[in-house]
Amino acid sequence: MRKLLWILILPLLWASCDKQRAEPDGGNGNNAPNEPALADAIDEAFPFTPNQPFGALYYCGRLGSQLSWYFLFAADNTLQVLLTTDAHQNYSFNGSYTYASDELRLQMPGGPASPFPQGLDERSTVIMPSMGLVGAFATPQMVCVCMGHDLNPQDPPQAEANYDCPTINVQAATDEDNAIELMHRSVPYEFAVPGSIFRQQDTYVSGMNNPQVRRGYGIYRTDGNRFYANFRLAQDLYEYAAPGQLPVNLEPGVPFTDHNLISGQIQAGYQELTVDQLSPESGPCRLR
Numbered sequence: 001m002r003k004l005l006w007i008l009i010l011p012l013l014w015a016s017c018d019k020q021r022a023e024p025d026g027g028n029g030n031n032a033p034n035e036p037a038l039a040d041a042i043d044e045a046f047p048f049t050p051n052q053p054f055g056a057l058y059y060c061g062r063l064g065s066q067l068s069w070y071f072l073f074a075a076d077n078t079l080q081v082l083l084t085t086d087a088h089q090n091y092s093f094n095g096s097y098t099y100a101s102d103e104l105r106l107q108m109p110g111g112p113a114s115p116f117p118q119g120l121d122e123r124s125t126v127i128m129p130s131m132g133l134v135g136a137f138a139t140p141q142m143v144c145v146c147m148g149h150d151l152n153p154q155d156p157p158q159a160e161a162n163y164d165c166p167t168i169n170v171q172a173a174t175d176e177d178n179a180i181e182l183m184h185r186s187v188p189y190e191f192a193v194p195g196s197i198f199r200q201q202d203t204y205v206s207g208m209n210n211p212q213v214r215r216g217y218g219i220y221r222t223d224g225n226r227f228y229a230n231f232r233l234a235q236d237l238y239e240y241a242a243p244g245q246l247p248v249n250l251e252p253g254v255p256f257t258d259h260n261l262i263s264g265q266i267q268a269g270y271q272e273l274t275v276d277q278l279s280p281e282s283g284p285c286r287l288r
Contacts (some may be wrong), residue, residue, distance in 0.1 A: 033276070035261045042228050042261070046132030046221050051100050053077050055150035056133060057193055062142040063247045070187055071106070071144060073097060079106060083115050084188050092189075095120060102127065104137055128240045131221045131230060136237040143248045145233045147186070148193035152222045156270045156287075159183045159192030163273055163285035173206040178278055180285055182270075186217060195219050197229045201256060216255030225266045227273070232260035 033041065053075045060069040070082035079095040093115060095108030103124055110119030126138040136145045165178040181198040185191065197220040202211040218231035230236070234252040254260045259277040266273050272284035 033263070035259070038228070038261045038263055041263070042131055042221075042230070045223050045226075045228065048129035048132050050102055050127070050129070053099060054133060056146050056195075057148045057187070058137075058144035059147050059187075060142045060144040061248050063140075068188070069142070070147075070189070075150070079108070081108065081115065081120075082187070082189055088188070090188055091115070104134070104139075106139070126237070126241045126245050128237050130233060130236060131219060131228065133219075135219070135230070135233050136240075138237070138241065138246050140247055143237070143246050145237060146219050147217065148183075148196035148219060150194050152195055152220075154222070155194055156182045160185055161270065162288045164288050165275070165278060165285035166282040168279040168282050175204050177202045177204070177211070178275075178285070180273065180275070182220065184217070195221070197231075199229075199231065199256070199262075201258075214256050216260070218260075222266065226263065227266055228261070228263045230261055231255055235260075 054073055055075045056073050058071045058073070060071055062069055067086060068084040070084075072080040072082060074080075077096055077098060079097045081093045081095060083091045083093070085091070093108060095106065097107065098105045104127060105124075106120055106122045108114065108116055108120035110117050114120075122139040122141055124137045124139055126136075127134055128136045130136070130146070133149055133151060134146065136143070138144065161182040163180040163182075165180065167175050167177050169176040179200045182196070183192045183194055184196050184198045185193070186196070186198065187193060197218050199216050199218075201214045203214075204211045216231040218229050218233060220227050220229040222228075232254045235254050238246070238252065262275050262277050264273055264275040264280070267284060271287050274280040274284045278285075
């Protein structure tokens with residue numbers, strides 16, 4: 001589950017994805033809110049305060065580069081650029097950032113050992129709030145989407161907290177199995193990412209040997225025992241930015257055809273969780 005990286009700049013990864021939002025009735029025969037209503041509830045629960053230092057990890061696509069770039073922001077205004085080469089070698093470089101007057105400025109000294117020989121000094125052209133934090137941003141050279149953050153008061157009892165959900169949507173010829181993972185390790189640096197969430201949806205069709213598999217990465221926030229997750233940050237950024245503001249032609253779609261915003265309840269000290277949109281009447285998803 002963890003080997004598939006969330007790639008922003010390769011639309012073919014999303015070729016089989018449906019871009020439409022969830023149906024207005026919430027789906028699955030329950031009373032789950034539809035996505036526009038849930039988006040409003042999330043904004044109300046987690047208001048955004050700009051121009052504050054923050055801790056979050058972003059996956060970035062840079063103009064003219066096919067490499068994997070990760071920008072790790074810390075609340076003390078320090079910045080790490082984590083770079084994976086095409087030979088699968090990982091490097092880390094230190095820099096700093098400021099967030100003032102509604103602008104992110106990223107800086108790093110240059111030099112022969114730096115990934116930016118002339119130095120890095122980039123200013124944001126787009127900042128998209130989501131779930132009370134910088135959900136995504138762009139500069140003239142790159143597009144970045146949040147993979148995790150440090151804003152949740154409590155983390156699961158273990159990294160890669162993997163929950164197996166009950167079989168749902170059982171029909172005459174199909175049924176559906178879901179798995180949810182919190183604090184995944186879907187970066188090539190062997191550290192768990194706080195605030196990150198992964199979902200895998202397997203749809204089994206009678207007569208077919210293998211299920212139809214959909215996977216998506218996102219971020220989640222907690223409010224007491226309630227949690228909310230967003231799997232459509234890249235698509236949100238595409239809709240948020242004005243034409244011509246993104247240096248990469250980003251139109252990634254969304255990973256799931258049913259729900260790309262979800263909500264639910266954390267139970268039994270993170271041993272169980274229920275998802276409002278995935279037939280919670282069928283029982284909780286249990287930690288494996």
